[in-house]
Structure formats: C-alpha cells, structure tokens
Amino acid sequence: MIKNFVCRLVGKTLYLLDEPTTVLHPQEVEKLLDILRTLVCKGNTVVVIEHNLDVICVSDTIIDFGPGEGLAGGEIVATGSPQEIIGNPNSLTGQCLRAYIAVNQ
Template structure:
C-alpha cells in the first residue's frame, strides 16, 4: 500500500525486520507486550542514520515471538553488530544464546540462589562447563547444528 512512498515503506520495513510484521497500524501502545515495545524502539533506532557507536540493551526481546520472527530479530541484531554497534541481550532463548559472541552465564540457580558468574565466554566454551545449566543445553544444541 505504501510502496510508492519510500519514507513510510522504509519505516514499515523496519517493523517487519524486527519481527513485528503482524502489528496493525494505529494499534494502541497499551496493547503491546514488553518485548513488542522493545522491538518498536529497536525499529525506530534502525530507521535512524547509524553511527556504529551505539550500545543496545535488550531484555528478553524474543518473548512471545514465533521462531521465524526470532530469526528475523537475530538478523537485525547481527546487522547492528556488523555495523560496529554493541548489543547486549538478556535472554533465555537458546536460538539467541547460541549465536552470541560472548555469554555471561549467571547462576547457579535463580533469585537468591543465583547471581554468581557460572561461566563466561563464547557458546562453545560455555558448553564445556559441566556445572552450567546453559552449557548443558548448549552442548545438545551445538552438537546438532553448526555454530554461526
């Protein structure tokens, strides 16, 4: 519908790129989940001219996303890093964790029984740490799939 109006088309494309292609124009912000709101902010950032010197901090941005939309979001995050930006993601989704350059695995449990650094390093190194729950799951997933 907006293909003939490049500024609008480009802004809508960024929403699609971060996995929000299903959002309706005019949808109230109060109906958005926290993850959707984060991705709208990310889309707004993507629409700006990139400096390659921005720090992005995302808290579980894949919550509620279909696996295909997770893939789209990962493509965007990797594009940001490739442009020289820094992206820090707090996440439990193994599809995101396995593509990280560096992981800081906190634990050993949650809440008061956590908060300690259990392991840190690239996914392959975390997978070698026997007392890391994240490492145990990464071992399984990395054995089945090649790492990015």
C-alpha cells in the same frame, strides 16, 4: 519508519535488549537475529538478556549467571563463547546448549 530510525543510530551505539524473543514466532526470531547482526556489523554493541537457545547459540560472548535462580543465583558461573560455555561443567546453560545442539544438528 523504524528502518530510518535504525539508520540514524548506527555505529558506536549500545543496544540493551531484555528477553526480546518473548512471544516471537521462530521466523520472527530469525528476523530479529538478522537485525542484531546488522547492528553489530555496523560497529554497534548489542547486549541481550535471553533464555532462547537459538539466540544463545549465535552469541559472541555469554555471561552465565547462577548457579540457581532467585536467592540461589546472582553469581557469574561461566563466561565465553557458546563452545566454551558448553565445556564448562558448572554451567547449566552449557548443559542445555549441549543437548540443544545435539538435537538440532
């Protein structure tokens, strides 16, 4: 049923997902990433609000908000590819990505 639903909505559609990996098993995260790649390859735009570093690592563009949380946040700290974010000294996400990639390579 879901497959038919997605097939009818491909191309020129904006998908906005808020923390879609919450409570997912790592294998389920991989399945989700495959689905998101398929949507993008078919001409759709996918915006994901996410803290999962597996998802952040494969993103085309990251918008990193901060510099802290709550009242200490809300500013755009960095934007760009994962590599650009890693190179930004103001980005806490970049620091986390750098450490994550070092451990998982």
